[in-house]
Amino acid sequence: MRGFQIGSAFGIPVRINWTFLIVLPLFAAFIAWDITELVFVINETFSATIDSEQLTRGYLPWILGLVSALGLFGGVLLHEFGHSLVALRYGYDIDSITLWLLGGVANFTDFPEDWRHELVIAIAGPVVSVLIGIGSYAAFIALPSSVDPVRFVCGYLAVLNIVLAAFNLLPGFPMDGGRILRALLARNQPHARATRQAAAVGKVFAFGLGLLGLFTNWFLILLAFFIYIAASGEVQQTSIKAAFEGVTVDDVMTPEGDLETVTEDTSITDLVARMFDERHTGYPVVRDGDLVGVVTLDDAGTVEAVERDASRVGDVMSTDVKTISPDADAMEALRQMQQNGVGRLPVVDETGALIGIISRTDLMRAFDVVQKGGLPPSVGRSGSEIGLT
Numbered sequence: 001m002r003g004f005q006i007g008s009a010f011g012i013p014v015r016i017n018w019t020f021l022i023v024l025p026l027f028a029a030f031i032a033w034d035i036t037e038l039v040f041v042i043n044e045t046f047s048a049t050i051d052s053e054q055l056t057r058g059y060l061p062w063i064l065g066l067v068s069a070l071g072l073f074g075g076v077l078l079h080e081f082g083h084s085l086v087a088l089r090y091g092y093d094i095d096s097i098t099l100w101l102l103g104g105v106a107n108f109t110d111f112p113e114d115w116r117h118e119l120v121i122a123i124a125g126p127v128v129s130v131l132i133g134i135g136s137y138a139a140f141i142a143l144p145s146s147v148d149p150v151r152f153v154c155g156y157l158a159v160l161n162i163v164l165a166a167f168n169l170l171p172g173f174p175m176d177g178g179r180i181l182r183a184l185l186a187r188n189q190p191h192a193r194a195t196r197q198a199a200a201v202g203k204v205f206a207f208g209l210g211l212l213g214l215f216t217n218w219f220l221i222l223l224a225f226f227i228y229i230a231a232s233g234e235v236q237q238t239s240i241k242a243a244f245e246g247v248t249v250d251d252v253m254t255p256e257g258d259l260e261t262v263t264e265d266t267s268i269t270d271l272v273a274r275m276f277d278e279r280h281t282g283y284p285v286v287r288d289g290d291l292v293g294v295v296t297l298d299d300a301g302t303v304e305a306v307e308r309d310a311s312r313v314g315d316v317m318s319t320d321v322k323t324i325s326p327d328a329d330a331m332e333a334l335r336q337m338q339q340n341g342v343g344r345l346p347v348v349d350e351t352g353a354l355i356g357i358i359s360r361t362d363l364m365r366a367f368d369v370v371q372k373g374g375l376p377p378s379v380g381r382s383g384s385e386i387g388l389t
Contacts, residue, residue: 003096009081013097014097024070031068039152046137067153079129081128086120087108095108102226115186118182126168129165130161133165137155137158174199191242192241205227252362253358254362260280261354262285263286267309271283271300281296285313295313295316322336323346
């Protein structure tokens, strides 16, 4: 979930995805258009007597819509901080919190497999939403009728935060309720199997939610699609993590002896010719066995054809190269590829010498082998021990 950072709190970066910039004004507009209906709901819920007519004059509905929408997403942000601060308390790292089209998401560097930790972390978000709802209701009843516009915002946030908490507790994995379900399922069985079971329930929930959305609100269809795709993705991620338990980069990588490399003095003409003949679009650049950069087809494309004989790889190569140690976990290699948006990582030893490359293809090939029961000699375990079926 990419986005631009707007600040941080407790050491956690807060980001906004571009889709949030679309949904925020839409929410504000929907609230403004439905002021009369929302006032009716608030009055009925809290036995109040807010006058809807005074809230529909001039630009006031649009101001109330924007303030209410900002307050709602502020509650979503605090909801995610509820998850994140409990996770930090347990020692887990949080990469960021991002606001986007469907609300907010806390990006964990490594999500907990201890079912007790996951249970408490998952519950923390809805608890925060309930507390915000209670606080908003307290403000609603404490404020005088002379400030009904403010009371409207407080009443709206009171209702919506309780609804948000209740909805998140439904078993739509990977929503909070689905994570609670996985935590309970993982008490007596492997985490990967519990994930598959919780995801299966989540997919059924998503299907039902999508059907409901056909007859009520298109937003539910979008949410159902996200739940289904996210559940499938987390099952795949968890299965890969379980399969790669105890597997290192050294077990999976393509070794240095099988690599094609170039030097800084290689001409761009020769580089392009090799790319065509060897069907590679990128090469490690080495100097006396040490990795000094990486050159790709895109780099070569920056040089005009008439200048390629005189230009050298050293002129266009990238020197800011993400590398990994051969002793690192295979799952860590996949995580770094995802974070950096690359398809391969050079493997270097403690001296900086290039000893191999690990790619997504290497990882997926190894995953297929492990799934079928084949394991590298260095890993002494069976498929049943990692929860594979």
